[in-house]
Amino acid sequence: MDIIAFTRGVPPAESFPKEAIFECARRVLRDNSAQVLQYGNGAGFGPLREVIASDNHVDPGRVVVGQGSLQVLDTLGRVTLAKGDTVFIEQPTYDRTITLFQRAKVNLVGFALTDGQMDLGEIERALKADPAPRYFYVIPDFQNPSGAVMALPVRERLIELAHQHGFLIIEDCPYRHLRYFGEHIPAIFELAPDVTIRMSSFSKMVSPGIRTGYMILPADLAPSISKFAADTYISPSMFDQAVVVDFINQGYLKEHTAYLVDLFRPRLITLLDALDEHLDSKGAWTRPQGGYFVSFSVDQNLTAVDLAAAREVGLALSDGRGFFIRGGERFIRLPFCALDESQIEEGIRRLARLIG
Amino acid sequence: MDIIAFTRGVPPAESFPKEAIFECARRVLRDNSAQVLQYGNGAGFGPLREVIASDNHVDPGRVVVGQGSLQVLDTLGRVTLAKGDTVFIEQPTYDRTITLFQRAKVNLVGFALTDGQMDLGEIERALKADPAPRYFYVIPDFQNPSGAVMALPVRERLIELAHQHGFLIIEDCPYRHLRYFGEHIPAIFELAPDVTIRMSSFSKMVSPGIRTGYMILPADLAPSISKFAADTYISPSMFDQAVVVDFINQGYLKEHTAYLVDLFRPRLITLLDALDEHLDSKGAWTRPQGGYFVSFSVDQNLTAVDLAAAREVGLALSDGRGFFIRGGERFIRLPFCALDESQIEEGIRRLARLIG
Numbered sequence: 001m002d003i004i005a006f007t008r009g010v011p012p013a014e015s016f017p018k019e020a021i022f023e024c025a026r027r028v029l030r031d032n033s034a035q036v037l038q039y040g041n042g043a044g045f046g047p048l049r050e051v052i053a054s055d056n057h058v059d060p061g062r063v064v065v066g067q068g069s070l071q072v073l074d075t076l077g078r079v080t081l082a083k084g085d086t087v088f089i090e091q092p093t094y095d096r097t098i099t100l101f102q103r104a105k106v107n108l109v110g111f112a113l114t115d116g117q118m119d120l121g122e123i124e125r126a127l128k129a130d131p132a133p134r135y136f137y138v139i140p141d142f143q144n145p146s147g148a149v150m151a152l153p154v155r156e157r158l159i160e161l162a163h164q165h166g167f168l169i170i171e172d173c174p175y176r177h178l179r180y181f182g183e184h185i186p187a188i189f190e191l192a193p194d195v196t197i198r199m200s201s202f203s204k205m206v207s208p209g210i211r212t213g214y215m216i217l218p219a220d221l222a223p224s225i226s227k228f229a230a231d232t233y234i235s236p237s238m239f240d241q242a243v244v245v246d247f248i249n250q251g252y253l254k255e256h257t258a259y260l261v262d263l264f265r266p267r268l269i270t271l272l273d274a275l276d277e278h279l280d281s282k283g284a285w286t287r288p289q290g291g292y293f294v295s296f297s298v299d300q301n302l303t304a305v306d307l308a309a310a311r312e313v314g315l316a317l318s319d320g321r322g323f324f325i326r327g328g329e330r331f332i333r334l335p336f337c338a339l340d341e342s343q344i345e346e347g348i349r350r351l352a353r354l355i356g
Numbered sequence: 357m358d359i360i361a362f363t364r365g366v367p368p369a370e371s372f373p374k375e376a377i378f379e380c381a382r383r384v385l386r387d388n389s390a391q392v393l394q395y396g397n398g399a400g401f402g403p404l405r406e407v408i409a410s411d412n413h414v415d416p417g418r419v420v421v422g423q424g425s426l427q428v429l430d431t432l433g434r435v436t437l438a439k440g441d442t443v444f445i446e447q448p449t450y451d452r453t454i455t456l457f458q459r460a461k462v463n464l465v466g467f468a469l470t471d472g473q474m475d476l477g478e479i480e481r482a483l484k485a486d487p488a489p490r491y492f493y494v495i496p497d498f499q500n501p502s503g504a505v506m507a508l509p510v511r512e513r514l515i516e517l518a519h520q521h522g523f524l525i526i527e528d529c530p531y532r533h534l535r536y537f538g539e540h541i542p543a544i545f546e547l548a549p550d551v552t553i554r555m556s557s558f559s560k561m562v563s564p565g566i567r568t569g570y571m572i573l574p575a576d577l578a579p580s581i582s583k584f585a586a587d588t589y590i591s592p593s594m595f596d597q598a599v600v601v602d603f604i605n606q607g608y609l610k611e612h613t614a615y616l617v618d619l620f621r622p623r624l625i626t627l628l629d630a631l632d633e634h635l636d637s638k639g640a641w642t643r644p645q646g647g648y649f650v651s652f653s654v655d656q657n658l659t660a661v662d663l664a665a666a667r668e669v670g671l672a673l674s675d676g677r678g679f680f681i682r683g684g685e686r687f688i689r690l691p692f693c694a695l696d697e698s699q700i701e702e703g704i705r706r707l708a709r710l711i712g
Contacts, residue, residue, distance in 0.1 A: 013390035021393070025381045034369035037377070037563035067423050067567075071589040099587045207393035209594030211423075231455045233427040237593045238565030 004347040005316040009144060009292045009335040015263055016207055017247075017256050024246035028239070036242040042230025043222070044214070045241035051248055052214055056189070056198065062222050066229065067236045069172065069201040069213030070096055076170075076197075076215065077104045079228050081134060088126070088136040090118060092295075092323035092331060094144045094172070097137060109133070110325045116148030116286055120157050132165040135197075140188060142175040142291020145323045145333035149288065155188050162195040168218070172199040177257050179290035180265035189216070202244050204292070205257060210240045263337075268294070270341040271334060274348035282355050283330075296332040298355050304329035305355070313350045360703040361672040365500060365648045365691040371619055372563055373603075373612050380602035384595070392598040398586025399578070400570070401597035407604055408570055412545070412554065418578050422585065423592045425528065425557040425569030426452055432526075432553070432571065433460045435584050437490060444482070444492040446474060448651070448679035448687060450500045450528070453493060465489070466681045472504030472642055476513050488521040491553075496544060498531040498647020501679045501689035505644065511544050518551040524574070528555040533613050535646035536621035545572070558600050560648070561613060566596045617646075619693075624650070626697040627690060630704035638711050639686075652688040654711050660685035661711070669706045 028036050035045075043049065044065025053060040066072035081087070083105040089097065091110030101108050109126060111118040136158065140150035162169050171188045189198040193216075201213030217225060229235075247253055271294055275285050285296045298305060310317045320331030332351070336344055384392050391401075399405065400421025409416040422428035437443070439461040445453065447466030457464050465482060467474040492514065496506035518525050527544045545554040549572075557569030573581055585591075603609055627650055631641050641652040654661060666673045676687030688707070692700055 008395070010395055013394060016389050016393040018385045018389040018393065022382060022385045025385075026378060029374045029378045029381075033372050033374040035565075037372040037374065037565040038369060039364070039366050039559075039564045067589050067593065074588045096587060096590070103587070203395075207595070208395045208590075209391075209393040211589065211591070211593045231452060231459070232430045233423050233567065234452075234564075235567070237423065237567045237596050239563070239596060239599075240593050243595075 001314040003311065003314055003316050004339065004343050004350065006332070006334050006339075006347060007316050007318050009333075010208065010338050011204060012263075012338040015260060017252060020247060020250070020252045020256070021207065021210070021243060024243045024250065024252070025239075028242040028246050032242065036238050038238065040235035040238045040241075041226070042228075042235055043226035044236055045238055045245065048212075048241045048245035051245055052216070056193075056216055058193065058216055059219065062216050062219050063214055064217060064222055064225050064229065065212065065214045065236055065241060067211040067213070067233070068203065069174070069199045069215065070100065071236075072213060072215045072225070072229075073097065073170070073199060074100055075225055075229050075232065076217075077101065079224055080221070081106055086131055086133040088123070088133040088167075089325075090138055090143065091325060092145050092320075092328060093137070094139060095322040097172075098323070098325065101137075108325055113143070113146055113148055116146065117151055117154055120154065123161065127161060127165050133167045135168050135170050136162065137170040137172065138188070139172045139175075141173050141185075142178065142288050142293065144175070144291075145293050145318075145331075146295040147286040147288035147291055147293040149185065152185050155185070155191060159188060159192040159195060162192070167195075168197055169195055170197045170199055174201045174204050174213075175291035176200070177205065178260060178264060178292070180261055180268055182289040205253060205260070206244055206247055210243060211237065212240050212244045267336045267339065267341060267344060270344045271336045271348065274345050278348050278352035279355075282352065292335050292337050294334045294336060296334055296351075298330040298332065300330065302355055305332055310354055313354050315347060315350045315354060357670040359667065359670055359672050360695065360699050360706065362688070362690050362695075362703060363672050363674050365689075366564065366694050367560060368619075368694040371616060373608060376603060376606070376608045376612070377563065377566070377599060380599045380606065380608070381595075384598040384602050388598065392594050394594065396591035396594045396597075397582070398584075398591055399582035400592055401594055401601065404568075404597045404601040407601055408572070412549075412572055414549065414572055415575065418572050418575050419570055420573060420578055420581050420585065421568065421570045421592055421597060423567040423569070423589070424559065425530070425555045425571065426456065427592075428569060428571045428581070428585075429453065429526070429555060430456055431581055431585050431588065432573075433457065435580050436577070437462055442487055442489040444479070444489040444523075445681075446494055446499065447681060448501050448676075448684060449493065450495060451678040453528075454679070454681065457493075464681055469499070469502055469504055472502065473507055473510055476510060479514075479517065483517060483521050489523045491524050491526050492518065493526040493528065494544070495528045495531075497529050497541070498534065498644050498649065500531070500647075501649050501674075501687075502651040503642040503644035503647055503649040505541065508541050511542070511547060515544060515548040515551060518548070523551075524553055525551055526553045526555055530557045530560050530569075531647035532556070533561065534616060534620060534648070536617055536624055538645040561609060561616070562600055562603055566599060567593065568596050568600045623692045623695065623697060623700060626700045627692045627704065630701050634704050634708035635711075638708065648691050648693050650690045650692060652690055652707075654686040654688065656686065658711055661688055666710055669710050671703060671706045671710060
């Protein structure tokens with residue numbers, strides 16, 4: 001039996017825009033090899049920083065491009081966090097972010113997502129009781145792993161709290177442009193660029209093998225992050241960055257985003273329909289309008305998720321506990337973009353068998 | 357007046373094998389886009405690890421590819437070094453290595469290069485007096501910044517000392533294949549792969565903008581380094597790595613190395629001739645048979661190097677102190693590969709004026 005893998009949030013190989021990437025690679029090598037094949041700046045390739053800056057209405061000096069956005073988050077942590085500093089996160093959240101902050105030995109405080117939203121009262125109580133966090137890391141749009149979208153009033157209140165308590169919001173938004181239904185909600189960075197670090201990536205929009213992500217940092221912080229990056233890896237790949245900025249400048253990013261939205265929308269519909277059909281009484285799930293993930297919480301009356309048994313019914317699942325500081329035994333992340341519709345349906349049938 | 361820059365050790369833009377890189381990019385996108393554009397492994401792209409392993413007669417499990425070799429050195433330090441651990445280095449040495457180890461808060465002990473060689477007696481005395489180092493970082497072939505080549509008896513004695521005192525030699529060898537005269541001396545890794553971490557890069561042999569370097573680590577250390585790398589940046593650029601391994605497999609690396617040797621040899625001859633002609637009584641310099649650098653030590657009877665005055669005579673120089681833990685005021689690194697012969701001659705004429 002073929003295993004159906006609801007594990008990593010990766011794009012499907014058939015979606016990679018390889019012809020466009022090839023064209024961009026040809027153009028940048030032909031027109032700009034002296035710069036593209038040479039050492040570069042720790043903050044990244046100038047033309048890409050300028051495009052990101054212009055899209056976000058900030059000075060290019062605030063943009064630091066890295067080999068994926070996680071790399072820049074790691075550098076930010078190394079430069080600005082000390083052991084024992086407090087960082088707030090949603091719970092669940094992106095597993096690699098938890099690992100990275102735990103490695104930095106910070107005091108990591110998680111706020112539970114219930115029906116996709118954090119409890120503002122709980123956050124306010126924590127801010128009164130404890131030292132203010134340095135950062136509040138959130139993924140407001142189609143969160144990894146839950147699929148949740150942070151409601152506008154929550155975004156607005158977080159911004160007020162950031163102003164009051166002097167913390168920065170790290171808004172990680174790699175899925176933001178993958179909206180299949182409904183209307184965009186303003187990003188936290190758009191509402192309050194003064195208290196927000198925007199973090200995003202081209203992994204989901206162009207290719208993850210071309211490792212290019214970025215942060216938009218406060219102007220007084222960006223130079224020290226760039227310097228530390230240069231002292232660690234000199235510069236991110238100039239070739240990759242040049243391909244990405246050419247991909248944007250040629251209009252391919254816009255076209256490709258529309259293609260991805262059309263490709264992924266029916267996969268999401270299929271997944272939600274299959275959950276309705278097969279798992280109605282077994283737990284609760286999110287109903288995201290975009291992104292990569294639906295998450296399923298197994299009903300408390302049933303046993304926790306057994307990963308070994310999952311493989312026996314032909315299913316590969318991530319260990320839900322990776323997305324939590326504590327807990328997560330009943331949490332199942334369902335990344336749907338890299339599976340076709342028949343795999344999604346069959347996968348949910350198997351999931352129903354597993355927890356039935 | 358155009359400034360002649362004896363500053364960074366970068367390849368000349370005209371040497372970049374852009375047509376070959378383009379061909380490789382086309383082939384890997386055509387034949388293997390599903391892998392090349394996807395997320396990869398923290399240790400790097402399998403086919404590249406296999407080629408490196410095979411060239412070095414080791415198991416691929418020992419090879420960790422990173423976004424430049426400095427990145428892997430940083431990861432090695434983060435995983436294995438604690439504050440106060442001892443690390444030995446040559447003095448002078450690669451400035452970014454000093455920065456990186458200082459950042460790790462290790463006890464950094466430098467051994468002076470005199471006529472290109474460390475004093476073995478001094479090393480032996482240090483090993484008796486102090487706790488053994490965890491690592492001894494060396495660049496035996498055409499050292500950055502001095503140009504020195506470590507003599508075979510020194511290599512052999514270092515290996516004996518590593519066995520006796522239980523430290524690992526980190527052999528950084530990005531310039532090894534750029535030999536313009538004379539015979540290769542066996543690499544430390546070739547003589548003693550059990551006590552040596554080999555560290556190298558394709559920056560000088562293919563392109564530094566394609567950020568690809570690697571380490572060959574002890575088998576028991578490689579998995580933890582790969583895991584930490586994955587938790588920091590998921591994987592190095594798959595696209596870059598695929599281009600590099602295709603460049604090797606097509607035979608371009610061999611061809612391009614021969615081309616670089618022919619390109620750089622007359623530049624080195626010109627530099628050494630110009631030093632003989634213009635700076636005979638002003639200091640001492642190395643006479644390397646390869647690599648990127650000649651180094652010049654200003655005679656102690658003259659004043660230290662004045663970088664501001666250098667710009668006034670049309671010369672850009674690196675601050676020699678960057679290559680030393682302490683000292684370096686009279687040290688001038690002369691990277692010659694990115695300058696043509698007339699620039700090299702004129703540069704040395706200006707240098708003679710500066711320190712004359």
